[in-house]
Amino acid sequence: xxxxxxxxxxxxxxxxxxxxxxxxxxxxxxxxxxxxxxxxxxxxxxxxxxxxxxxxxxxxxxxxxxxxxxxxxxxxxxxxxxxxxxxxxxxxxxxxxxxxxxxxxxxxxxxxxxxxxxxxxxxxxxxxxxxxxxxxxxxxxxxxxxxxxxxxxxxxxxxxxxxxxxxxxxxxxxxxxxxxxxxxxxxxxxxxxxxxxxxxxxxxxxxxxxxxxxx
Amino acid sequence: xxxxxxxxxxxxxxxxxxxxxxxxxxxxxxxxxxxxxxxxxxxxxxxxxxxxxxxxxxxxxxxxxxxxxxxxxxxxxxxxxxxxxxxxxxxxxxxxxxxxxxxxxxxxxxxxxxxxxxxxxxxxxxxxxxxxxxxxxxxxxxxxxxxxxxxxxxxxxxxxxxxxxxxxxxxxxxxxxxxxxxxxxxxxxxxxxxxxxxxxxxxxxxxxxxxxxxx
Numbered sequence: 001x002x003x004x005x006x007x008x009x010x011x012x013x014x015x016x017x018x019x020x021x022x023x024x025x026x027x028x029x030x031x032x033x034x035x036x037x038x039x040x041x042x043x044x045x046x047x048x049x050x051x052x053x054x055x056x057x058x059x060x061x062x063x064x065x066x067x068x069x070x071x072x073x074x075x076x077x078x079x080x081x082x083x084x085x086x087x088x089x090x091x092x093x094x095x096x097x098x099x100x101x102x103x104x105x106x107x108x109x110x111x112x113x114x115x116x117x118x119x120x121x122x123x124x125x126x127x128x129x130x131x132x133x134x135x136x137x138x139x140x141x142x143x144x145x146x147x148x149x150x151x152x153x154x155x156x157x158x159x160x161x162x163x164x165x166x167x168x169x170x171x172x173x174x175x176x177x178x179x180x181x182x183x184x185x186x187x188x189x190x191x192x193x194x195x196x197x198x199x200x201x202x203x204x205x206x207x208x209x210x211x212x213x214x215x
Numbered sequence: 216x217x218x219x220x221x222x223x224x225x226x227x228x229x230x231x232x233x234x235x236x237x238x239x240x241x242x243x244x245x246x247x248x249x250x251x252x253x254x255x256x257x258x259x260x261x262x263x264x265x266x267x268x269x270x271x272x273x274x275x276x277x278x279x280x281x282x283x284x285x286x287x288x289x290x291x292x293x294x295x296x297x298x299x300x301x302x303x304x305x306x307x308x309x310x311x312x313x314x315x316x317x318x319x320x321x322x323x324x325x326x327x328x329x330x331x332x333x334x335x336x337x338x339x340x341x342x343x344x345x346x347x348x349x350x351x352x353x354x355x356x357x358x359x360x361x362x363x364x365x366x367x368x369x370x371x372x373x374x375x376x377x378x379x380x381x382x383x384x385x386x387x388x389x390x391x392x393x394x395x396x397x398x399x400x401x402x403x404x405x406x407x408x409x410x411x412x413x414x415x416x417x418x419x420x421x422x423x424x425x426x427x428x429x430x
Contacts, residue, residue, distance in 0.1 A: 069315055070315055100282040
């Protein structure tokens, strides 16, 4: 397998976690998101992923897969151990819902291209920081309420097994810290992220631990 | 089943389509998204869905499910006919990826709460329109390139069967028209949406055909 990724890409971070959890080795091909206006917009990468976003996974038999959450579901189907979704349909629905609170309703509103668009409209860094912080606080505070009320309790977002929801969540912490989100309203979410970062598959996937990291 | 929805909610529109396709009857409970600052923010609805977003599905046995794409996956698992995902893992990955280009990377950037936040920051209607149009054009133009290059071709986004991707896509057309997106770059996406709107399950789910429509 090959994965086009970048150390700072939150969506790539998710795929790295899943590959590590399932002990799948994949060659990492770094696509620099800011050099020369962003290598994701190069003709070469556009031919691989017309959406000009990371990550892209190339499977063993040469299929090109895009969109991190779709890739995670694929990996979970092909390499079922450890399972990233509960076995029961209601459990699956809850986990996918928790995952999408981050993957649909939090992350895409404040990823790189959105912040670039806001800056191009004249926003200064302070306005951009407030924007990022706002959406992360809203997402994390919703998660906090939902996990506190849930029937299934445990050390992670949905019980005691790591799920797609945990994988979607953890990379969002990078932006939360970088843009100064106020996380005082969601102590359990923060604690869960810290617990997950102790798991080697998560730790190894962190931005600063990637071969292309510039830190 | 019961579904908390609203005629103008794009995410609710998706769930209505799936319920119709699978011939499941569900009681619709209308949550007015603008009256009195938005009934989704009422204490009563917050207790049902702490994210204060639509839709919420209440299953036959009383489970509360949120997030439209998670609900669609649940319905597809419990009521497998007609299937909304291909049987093969690669096909599933492609369909989920197409779906997420809209459900994660297009819709959440220009839904109601985001536009309200932009207006609160001082943007006028013209700036808001340009914002919405920009993200829809980017999403639809990506889809156009991807479906034109895909191995699997047919009358819908992924072959000749209706999938989660079609269901995620169609409701986005409402905002595309309302905010004046330029769709000249994606004729096949537009044609596919028009074809899908001829399918009774999609037509019946349209905003103007809901009991709470104000048209």
